[in-house]
Amino acid sequence: MYFSIDPSNGVPIYEQLVRQVKFAVADKVLVAGQMLPSVRNLAQELAINPNTISKAYAQLQTEQVLEPLRGRGLVVRPDSLHRCVTARQELLSVRLNAVLEECLHAGLSREEVTSMFEKALSALA
Amino acid sequence: MYFSIDPSNGVPIYEQLVRQVKFAVADKVLVAGQMLPSVRNLAQELAINPNTISKAYAQLQTEQVLEPLRGRGLVVRPDSLHRCVTARQELLSVRLNAVLEECLHAGLSREEVTSMFEKALSALA
Amino acid sequence: MYFSIDPSNGVPIYEQLVRQVKFAVADKVLVAGQMLPSVRNLAQELAINPNTISKAYAQLQTEQVLEPLRGRGLVVRPDSLHRCVTARQELLSVRLNAVLEECLHAGLSREEVTSMFEKALSALA
């Protein structure tokens, strides 16, 4: 349940966090009711600004992945597993779509795209 | 050889331009030695600031796609076709790879990924 | 880590900056991970426009000398020392070569060139 952050890779840090929490839930590394590290602790551990943690946690609450436990901290919502799994699926599907659209828009034929896809997939042993 | 810019796209205007010029070269819409529209003309045509065009053209020079003819304008470098074609291929291939890797890492099976791919591709009319 | 700029030098200000940063890295005046002055601070200190600093910093990023820490500033890349040292060496070596080649092509003998070199070097106190 430890997160790895790269502050110089273009993707906003808070987004990296949001994504990692969601994936941890989908992978059942974080389970319903489990408590998350406090903003302060996590900020210190990752050596990043507490505001950034807060922003990520806030977004995870609005996306109904986490919920506050009155005055004690944030926990994984019991109904979030399914949400995270499907959200991840959908997210990936959207991104795949975007890449394919760009391929076609760039002048590649369907055959070229398919061959590229097969090569890429088989390369991922 | 006409470019379409979406200024409210997230992607910086100058990058959209760079990308479109490269793709135009890869598609032989722009051929070796061909002159590009002048900074001022293109700026007026696209209704954006000349500096933005300049920035794109500057980047295309550092990427060896264009070269200056002193006092006359910018032309496509004779050796840039190959560079642009492979650059495009590689750019798209890298992005496709990233998405696929994420799919597998997210727990999808190869079959699921392939089905997702086929659905997405056939959905793009 | 202080830079000296000559705005009436023919050489663009942003290039003077790029060069001085690279040389500072090569001389270990700037070390890996060290933060650079902020665009605004440096602009004020050198009494030049922030955009000009930005341009220099941007080029240093594309040349892989600096990397951004999102929202915090720019730091020297850990692997840039070697790059800067060899780049400096090569830059100077190329220019020296060009001059020597021109000397020989201009009809000077090796002895004349060597004598010219020695005279010039000893004249630089």
Next chain:
Amino acid sequence: MYFSIDPSNGVPIYEQLVRQVKFAVADKVLVAGQMLPSVRNLAQELAINPNTISKAYAQLQTEQVLEPLRGRGLVVRPDSLHRCVTARQELLSVRLNAVLEECLHAGLSREEVTSMFEKALSALA
């Protein structure tokens, strides 16, 4: 006595021309009294703007390398050979000085510079 121009190498075309004429005189490819190609002819031959030829010829006149022959064209001045030879010498000396100064200013030791020089000179077979 034919000139080679590269319109995309950074050096202004008219300067390339001036330099080549001077060197041709220094090398006795152009001798005293010899007539130069007309602006029109040379412009056509090199496929560059006549204004550029004019600018170069004008500069060569102010530098006392060429002189007009009333209504007939421009010829090499009888006293320009010595001038061109020494001018070339001096030009090269100045440039050598500049490079060496930069080497020292860049933190190289005199020994390093000397070794670089010897390597460069011996490499020019």
Next chain:
DNA sequence: GTGGTCTAGACCACC
């Protein structure tokens, strides 16, 4: 606070 992008307008050398 940080850098990144864009606009506006000026000036330059070169052709």
Next chain:
DNA sequence: GTGGTCTAGACCACG
């Protein structure tokens, strides 16, 4: 006419 550089000032996302 061309691109290149610089200034000035605005707005943005990010931490």
